Amino acid sequence: MSSEIPEPVLPVSPMPHAPRPKSLGLHKGEPAPGVAKVDPIIIADGITRTFGGLTAVNVDQLEIPRNAITALIGPNGAGKTTLFNLLTGFDKPDTGSWTFDGKSLSKVPAYRVARMGQVRTFQLTKALGLLTVLENMKLGAKGQTGEHFFQGLFPGIWRKQEKEIEQKAMDLLVKFKLDAKKDDFAASLSGGQRKLLEMARALMSDPVLVMLDEPMAGVNPALTQSLLDKILDLKDEGMTVLFVEHDMHMVRHIADWVIVMAEGQVVAEGPPLEVMQNPAVIDAYLGAHQEIDLGELTGRYTPEGKI
Amino acid sequence: MAPAEPALDQPAAAPGQLVVHIDNITAGYLPGVNILNGCSLKAYEGELIGIIGPNGAGKSTLLKSIFGQVKVREGAITLMGEDITGLKADKLVARGVGMVPQNNNVFPSLSIEENLQMGLYQRPKEYAERLEFVVGIFAELGKRLKQRAGSLSGGERQMVAMGRALMMRPHVLLLDEPSAGLSPARQDEAFIRVSEINKAGVTTIMVEQNARRCLQICDRGYVLDQGRDAYTGTGRDLLNDPKVINLYLGTLGVDA
Numbered sequence: 001m002s003s004e005i006p007e008p009v010l011p012v013s014p015m016p017h018a019p020r021p022k023s024l025g026l027h028k029g030e031p032a033p034g035v036a037k038v039d040p041i042i043i044a045d046g047i048t049r050t051f052g053g054l055t056a057v058n059v060d061q062l063e064i065p066r067n068a069i070t071a072l073i074g075p076n077g078a079g080k081t082t083l084f085n086l087l088t089g090f091d092k093p094d095t096g097s098w099t100f101d102g103k104s105l106s107k108v109p110a111y112r113v114a115r116m117g118q119v120r121t122f123q124l125t126k127a128l129g130l131l132t133v134l135e136n137m138k139l140g141a142k143g144q145t146g147e148h149f150f151q152g153l154f155p156g157i158w159r160k161q162e163k164e165i166e167q168k169a170m171d172l173l174v175k176f177k178l179d180a181k182k183d184d185f186a187a188s189l190s191g192g193q194r195k196l197l198e199m200a201r202a203l204m205s206d207p208v209l210v211m212l213d214e215p216m217a218g219v220n221p222a223l224t225q226s227l228l229d230k231i232l233d234l235k236d237e238g239m240t241v242l243f244v245e246h247d248m249h250m251v252r253h254i255a256d257w258v259i260v261m262a263e264g265q266v267v268a269e270g271p272p273l274e275v276m277q278n279p280a281v282i283d284a285y286l287g288a289h290q291e292i293d294l295g296e297l298t299g300r301y302t303p304e305g306k307i
Numbered sequence: 308m309a310p311a312e313p314a315l316d317q318p319a320a321a322p323g324q325l326v327v328h329i330d331n332i333t334a335g336y337l338p339g340v341n342i343l344n345g346c347s348l349k350a351y352e353g354e355l356i357g358i359i360g361p362n363g364a365g366k367s368t369l370l371k372s373i374f375g376q377v378k379v380r381e382g383a384i385t386l387m388g389e390d391i392t393g394l395k396a397d398k399l400v401a402r403g404v405g406m407v408p409q410n411n412n413v414f415p416s417l418s419i420e421e422n423l424q425m426g427l428y429q430r431p432k433e434y435a436e437r438l439e440f441v442v443g444i445f446a447e448l449g450k451r452l453k454q455r456a457g458s459l460s461g462g463e464r465q466m467v468a469m470g471r472a473l474m475m476r477p478h479v480l481l482l483d484e485p486s487a488g489l490s491p492a493r494q495d496e497a498f499i500r501v502s503e504i505n506k507a508g509v510t511t512i513m514v515e516q517n518a519r520r521c522l523q524i525c526d527r528g529y530v531l532d533q534g535r536d537a538y539t540g541t542g543r544d545l546l547n548d549p550k551v552i553n554l555y556l557g558t559l560g561v562d563a
Contacts, residue, residue: 051458052458054458073490074490075462075490075492075493076460076461076462076463076488076489076490076493077459077460077461077462077463123461123488124410188336188337188340189363190362190363190364190367191362191367191409192361192362192363192516193362193363196362214488217487217488217516218362218484218487218516219362219516220360220361220362220364220516220555221516221518221519221555221556223361223362246488246489246490246491246494248491285490285491285492286491286492287490287491287492287493287495287496288492289492289495290491290495293523294495294498294499294502294520294523294524295523295524295542295543297499298498298499298502298503298524300502300524300526301523301543
């Protein structure tokens with residue numbers, strides 16, 4: 001690689017905020033699939049998972065850098081969500097080992113993974129529809145004394161903690177612009193609002209690592225900017241973020257590191273701008289039409305106007 | 308690309324004829340809470356209509372109310388001049404309305420072929436002919452007819468669901484976020500497919516989050532906000548309208 005990496009061209013006018021600096025120098029040596037990181041939070045080794053005859057995930061070596069935002073991208077069916085499920089204990093791999101913060105996670109059930117500080121959201125949201133938005137949020141807090149049977153009988157024991165949790169929940173709801181909906185049933189929220197609720201709920205447990213499965217899918221573009229800011233805030237607060245996303249604007253905008261999966265394997269990784277210029281990634285994932293107006297491509301419009 | 312098919316077995320409509328007319332409807336799920344608050348929309352023969360808007364604006368609810376899945380409290384919906392307000396889904400399918408929901412849109416335990424057959428259970432005799440049409444648009448499905456739909460990825464399921472809706476030779480196709488959850492290349496492909504389906508003569512109403520792409524291919528767009536049709540215009544006009552950009556398209560896309 002040349003010694004001078006050209007400065008990425010940053011958008012000029014309509015950006016409401018100055019872009020925040022990306023974390024650099026996360027890896028050791030040349031960026032390549034499986035490259036070692038300076039300070040990894042997750043190290044996965046030889047993980048495979050097959051469904052019947054189909055190998056959904058086959059990852060030799062993968063490290064996720066700490067206190068950075070890592071994007072996991074790849075075509076549909078590449079195994080991104082399966083990898084998420086494996087890393088969070090929602091599914092068990094056939095072979096392999098992986099550690100979170102130096103502790104092995106083999107055979108650790110999902111709820112305990114969450115208590116260790118690694119929380120996730122889901123592509124298809126799992127809000128509890130018949131609880132209110134606020135109740136959903138309060139469920140996300142961990143170590144609640146009232147959870148135990150006998151303590152639960154005496155409100156005096158947990159009332160103070162309950163108040164604190166409620167305050168924290170409200171603060172988060174305000175941040176995610178859901179405060180007006182706090183007493184509505186979660187079932188009444190739209191798809192995008194459920195996404196927001198799920199993300200806010202994940203933050204209730206003060207996680208170390210937040211894993212977001214398509215956080216922007218179904219979220220209206222005008223809201224995207226503020227959500228992106230929220231995710232960048234997480235990094236500033238010392239958390240690590242790993243997310244799956246198809247919105248390349250978002251990936252380019254906030255990710256410090258990008259991992260590309262295809263057919264269960266890691267095929268490329270590196271800083272976003274470099275990865276997105278990788279011909280193999282364009283071929284397998286981004287497609288050739290990225291910068292083309294589809295109206296013109298499909299012959300519906302010419303630059304002069306409608307045909 | 309599939310050959311352009313002439314009109315379907317519904318009453319033939321001349322180009323420019325009003326096909327779907329949503330007239331000032333009010334609809335919602337919970338008693339006393341209206342999601343749609345006086346929303347109107349017109350779709351003319353052969354048009355590709357895009358519906359965009361913020362979360363909770365009522366985009367999906369609007370599609371569901373056309374398809375009889377949400378009770379319309381006030382106002383009326385007509386198809387080719389006939390009132391279809393509150394008609395159940397099976398009746399609507401028989402009249403040539405097809406719907407592709409956003410989630411849970413395939414029968415996971417059935418094979419692709421069986422899923423496609425389900426789309427045509429009211430007229431099984433036409434199966435072979437319709438299968439040819441659907442496979443003409445979605446060639447991948449033809450190669451994997453025996454595969455269980457539950458084992459497919461999100462994008463593949465979306466194709467099966469669209470294929471199933473096309474089996475019935477719909478006059479009007481309702482699409483709820485056809486690009487949701489797809490990779491960029493697949494999203495572009497989905498939009499190109501939608502455009503092809505529309506060019507084959509199917510009047511299409513599509514709800515989309517990917518507003519930019521949606522407006523690029525649609526003939527006319529509607530921007531929904533708080534249950535009302537706030538703006539409408541040709542796709543191009545909306546794409547370039549500063550107010551729409553600010554409120555609904557977001558400015559992030561410009562760093563492309």
